[in-house]
Amino acid sequence: MTKIDDVARLAGVSTATVSRALRGLPTVSAATRRRVLAAAEQLQYAVSPSASRLAGGKTGTVAIVVPRITRWFFGTVVEAVEEYLHENGYDLLLYNLGGREQNRQRVLRTASLHKRVDAIILVATPLRPPDVTALTKLDLPGVIISSGSGVPGWPCVRIDDVAASRTATGHLLDLGHTRIAHISGDPDDELAFTTHLDRRRGYQEALRAAGLRPDPRLDVESAFTVDGGTQATAELLARGEPPTAIFAACDEMAMGAITALRDAGLRVPQDVSVIGIDDHDLAGVIGLTTIAQPAAEQGLLAARILLDPLGVRSADPYPVAVPPPGGADTGGVPPTPVILPTRLVVRESTAPPRAH
Numbered sequence: 515m516t517k518i519d520d521v522a523r524l525a526g527v528s529t530a531t532v533s534r535a536l537r538g539l540p541t542v543s544a545a546t547r548r549r550v551l552a553a554a555e556q557l558q559y560a561v562s563p564s565a566s567r568l569a570g571g572k573t574g575t576v577a578i579v580v581p582r583i584t585r586w587f588f589g590t591v592v593e594a595v596e597e598y599l600h601e602n603g604y605d606l607l608l609y610n611l612g613g614r615e616q617n618r619q620r621v622l623r624t625a626s627l628h629k630r631v632d633a634i635i636l637v638a639t640p641l642r643p644p645d646v647t648a649l650t651k652l653d654l655p656g657v658i659i660s661s662g663s664g665v666p667g668w669p670c671v672r673i674d675d676v677a678a679s680r681t682a683t684g685h686l687l688d689l690g691h692t693r694i695a696h697i698s699g700d701p702d703d704e705l706a707f708t709t710h711l712d713r714r715r716g717y718q719e720a721l722r723a724a725g726l727r728p729d730p731r732l733d734v735e736s737a738f739t740v741d742g743g744t745q746a747t748a749e750l751l752a753r754g755e756p757p758t759a760i761f762a763a764c765d766e767m768a769m770g771a772i773t774a775l776r777d778a779g780l781r782v783p784q785d786v787s788v789i790g791i792d793d794h795d796l797a798g799v800i801g802l803t804t805i806a807q808p809a810a811e812q813g814l815l816a817a818r819i820l821l822d823p824l825g826v827r828s829a830d831p832y833p834v835a836v837p838p839p840g841g842a843d844t845g846g847v848p849p850t851p852v853i854l855p856t857r858l859v860v861r862e863s864t865a866p867p868r869a870h
Contacts, residue, residue, distance in 0.1 A: 582611070
């Protein structure tokens with residue numbers, strides 16, 4: 515394999531001169547540059563992209579921080595980001611917080627990211643003031659995906675969780691349901707997610723718009739998991755008269771709800787309708803009605819926002835304007851979020867309520 519030393523010997527210059535010439539720096543004369551390029555072509559020498567980036571003070575690596583890699587949404591986003599970065603010559607450094615506050619502090623408030631990455635993507639990771647301060651001091655471009663507090667100058671790619679929840683609840687209302695329960699996220703989670711708050715707000719807004727008062731007895735909090743959905747639904751059923759429909763804040767909770775209902779001898783949707791949010795890979799398999807969100811596209815757009823300023827271009831998954839990258843001068847005004855559309859996918863888990 516040809517090395518830079520071989521090119522330097524053939525061209526009669528130092529390796530440092532070869533490096534400067536191949537990187538197009540202005541400190542090399544035209545004649546010397548031609549000699550170096552001719553030697554490199556003769557020896558079929560190719561510049562290593564990673565070596566070139568390191569020589570320029572870059573790592574060629576983007577960090578992505580996720581609360582829990584085992585969840586469908588986070589895993590889908592990470593896969594999409596990794597694929598985009600890989601196609602464009604960049605590596606991905608994954609930080610999985612595992613749902614632990616101490617991990618967030620270790621990653622965001624210490625030197626874990628310093629000089630290891632060129633940019634950062636935060637996925638559904640709410641930030642506290644010390645986190646924002648530490649990330650701002652890094653002076654790196656960054657993008658936020660999904661809900662969570664922001665970093666000055668960092669764009670955000672997300673869906674409208676409130677609107678998605680209004681659509682889900684509205685579908686149940688349109689079918690004739692009025693006794694609609696809601697199962698949502700656990701506010702005691704160490705990382706203090708906010709997504710469940712927006713989705714509860716949409717649920718309550720839809721009820722009020724239909725002239726119905728939200729009933730606290732029909733609102734149960736649990737983890738954003740299958741088990742969490744099972745536990746929340748079992749608690750609902752233990753409270754007395756079951757609802758005629760359940761809006762679960764995510765598809766995994768909806769799957770747990772279906773399991774608990776069937777274990778209790780109730781049929782879905784004949785006795786209780788169930789709807790979720792996500793369009794999880796298994797939603798179609800079990801016939802789950804849901805609000806589909808473009809998880810992979812959120813990852814692709816976030817990666818594109820980071821790499822566009824570096825000259826990387828690709829086909830847009832959506833015809834949307836890309837806000838400036840983190841660190842750009844926005845005049846003190848936060849970049850406008852890129853909000854991707856959601857859509858109602860009707861399957862077999864919802865139907866009009868049974869006539870009594």
